[in-house]
Amino acid sequence: MSKQEVIICQNFTAELSQKISAHSYDKIFILTDEHTCRFCLPLLQDIPCLKEAEQIVIGPEDIHKNLETLAYVWNQLSSRGATRHTLLINLGGGMVTDLGGFAAATFKRGIACINIPTTLLSMVDAAVGGKTGINFNDLKNEIGSFYPADQVLIDSEFLKTLDPQNLLSGYGEMLKHGLISNQAHWSKLLKFDLNHIDYSQLQNLIGESVQVKEDIVEKDPYEQNIRKALNFGHTIGHAFESFSLKTEHPVLHGYAVAWGMVCELYLSHLRCGFPKEALRTTIQFIKENYGSLYFTCDDYDTLYDLMKHDKKNVASGVINFTLLGGIGDIRINQTASQEEIYELLDFYRETMG
Numbered sequence: 050m051s052k053q054e055v056i057i058c059q060n061f062t063a064e065l066s067q068k069i070s071a072h073s074y075d076k077i078f079i080l081t082d083e084h085t086c087r088f089c090l091p092l093l094q095d096i097p098c099l100k101e102a103e104q105i106v107i108g109p110e111d112i113h114k115n116l117e118t119l120a121y122v123w124n125q126l127s128s129r130g131a132t133r134h135t136l137l138i139n140l141g142g143g144m145v146t147d148l149g150g151f152a153a154a155t156f157k158r159g160i161a162c163i164n165i166p167t168t169l170l171s172m173v174d175a176a177v178g179g180k181t182g183i184n185f186n187d188l189k190n191e192i193g194s195f196y197p198a199d200q201v202l203i204d205s206e207f208l209k210t211l212d213p214q215n216l217l218s219g220y221g222e223m224l225k226h227g228l229i230s231n232q233a234h235w236s237k238l239l240k241f242d243l244n245h246i247d248y249s250q251l252q253n254l255i256g257e258s259v260q261v262k263e264d265i266v267e268k269d270p271y272e273q274n275i276r277k278a279l280n281f282g283h284t285i286g287h288a289f290e291s292f293s294l295k296t297e298h299p300v301l302h303g304y305a306v307a308w309g310m311v312c313e314l315y316l317s318h319l320r321c322g323f324p325k326e327a328l329r330t331t332i333q334f335i336k337e338n339y340g341s342l343y344f345t346c347d348d349y350d351t352l353y354d355l356m357k358h359d360k361k362n363v364a365s366g367v368i369n370f371t372l373l374g375g376i377g378d379i380r381i382n383q384t385a386s387q388e389e390i391y392e393l394l395d396f397y398r399e400t401m402g
């Protein structure tokens with residue numbers, strides 16, 4: 050996989066202009082969703098090389114991360130003269146960078162692409178590392194590719210219009226990076242004041258968080274081994290998210306991951322000796338900040354069926370987990386029986402309910 054350049058911007062306009070001019074392209078398309086078109090595109094208006102750029106606007110959020118929207122983007126590119134030498138700029142959260150990244154990967158077998166993440170989640174996670182894709186058959190990221198954007202430009206200025214729920218959602222992935230990295234980073238995350246955001250402190254934390262991901266992706270870009278650490282919390286988290294996508298109350302990805310981490314940390318405690326005190330502190334932090342997902346024991350079979358589609362699974366019907374023996378002590382390729390998984394769901398409901 051080609052190396053990706055991640056830039057924590059000091060001067061966004063100058064840095065973006067410079068990166069665009071380093072590409073040789075015939076046309077530029079900017080992909081946004083309806084919200085990033087309104088809130089984020091104005092921050093690009095003074096960039097001369099974007100004056101002639103074509104815009105593609107799609108519906109917001111995960112209900113639009115689907116085949117229909119992807120086909121719309123392909124169609125727009127095709128009918129408005131994009132070639133293999135066209136540059137696509139994805140301006141948005143993880144929904145836009147995942148879908149736009151996959152459009153870039155597949156249009157004429159691959160065109161150049163720049164990600165400008167505008168949510169906390171996409172800055173620390175989705176825009177970086179090359180996983181692109183769409184949801185399909187009610188399953189998260191069922192269709193996709195590894196196709197890193199050429200550049201990712203991160204500027205926390207975009208976060209000033211983001212709502213608190215989406216900020217917390219991104220913080221869920223940052224908590225994951227804390228748990229899989231080291232005690233020092235983890236402690237900073239627990240201390241950060243989420244109710245009164247200090248944006249310059251946040252920018253530093255974003256830099257540290259994205260570095261955790263970059264270091265892992267560099268070692269294992271195609272998720273053959275250690276990259277599975279980045280999927281901590283997702284075996285159960287994705288099941289929670291897919292489950293909720295089918296209801297009238299879809300939950301944000303980072304919330305689902307936070308709740309998934311509660312279950313998977315408990316399994317880590319049982320299986321790998323993850324310390325009780327760190328388990329307690331983490332669950333308390335998640336409960337206080339994220340509340341809880343409501344489900345009953347009648348939903349266990351549905352959730353378990355969803356887990357059978359996790360991409361880490363090797364043998365059919367055997368659910369693969371990434372667990373932790375302690376903060377930063379990563380144990381990949383752990384499995385649990387159906388009975389054990391139902392016990393985790395019992396634990397979740399008793400502790401979080």
Ligand SMILES: NC(=O)c1ccc[n+]([C@@H]2O[C@H](COP(=O)([O-])OP(=O)(O)OC[C@H]3O[C@@H](n4cnc5c(N)ncnc54)[C@H](O)[C@@H]3O)[C@@H](O)[C@H]2O)c1
Binds near residue numbers: 142144178179
């Ligand atoms: N590829 C990966 O490695 C990876 C990693 C983590 C998550 N993801 C995926 O990312 C998606 C979630 O991404 P997300 O949390 O960024 O959600 P999102 O892209 O749906 O954005 C959340 C909401 O915020 C709006 N928004 C975005 N930027 C804004 C801004 N600056 N100001 C105001 N509103 C703004 C969006 O329009 C949307 O309504 C999920 O599909 C998840 O599966 C992918």
Ligand SMILES: O=C(O)C(=O)C[C@@H](O)[C@H](O)[C@H](O)COP(=O)(O)O
Binds near residue numbers: 180360
């Ligand atoms: O980059 C990775 O690798 C991750 O697993 C990051 C996750 O936070 C992200 O949600 C990813 O999209 C999950 O991928 P999937 O392969 O489980 O669909």
Ligand SMILES: [Zn+2]
Binds near residue numbers: 174283302306
């Ligand atoms: Zn995730």
